[in-house]
Amino acid sequence: MLAPKKPVDTLRSLAAPRELIEWVRKMPADEAVRRAWIDVTKVDWLPYLALLRGLTKDAVVRATCVCAAELAAPALGSPEGQRIAAVLADPSTLAAAEQQLDDLRLAILAHGDRPDPPPWMFWCKLTLELARAVRRGNSLIGVGLALRMMVASGGRRASTDLIARYRDHLLMS
Secondary structure (H helix, E strand, O other), X not given: OXXXXXXXXXXXXXXXXXXXXXXXXXXXXXXXXXXXXXXXXXXXXXXXXXXXXXXXXXHHHHHHHHHHHHHHHHHOOOHHHHHHHHHHHOHHHHHHHHHHOHHHHHHHHHHOOOOOOOHHHHHHHHHHHXXXXXXXXXXXXXXXXXXXXXXXXXXXXXXXXXXXXXXXXXXXX
């Protein structure tokens, strides 16, 4: 009979961030999953911890889309924003989202580095990054990037707030 994998071994097999693996490695193996889930300090570690807890990658992607849609809602009132919101509302469309939103990607490129981009542009970039990773079969990379983008856009308290919000959505999955 094979012994169950240690949490750090599972994290390594998922290609989790090295910093997360080292943090979990310092915890007693029998309580590492629970402690890490409760004490996590970086939102982009939560997807890996969710998988340790038995959630699926699809559930992780869904929770990411729900969080993004909630946070983006005030910025997505335009026709462009409504298209982005539709993709976030149905994560099964992510694999085709790059094609669906290609005209918006071109608009972002045309806008360049000029100041004051329309608010939908940030959320389109986030959605396209997530879509690209999902299409390539590497959803955790896209989820991590999307979560870091959400934190970066939210200011000082964004990380703590997003950890709580994201954990709640993962638990509802």
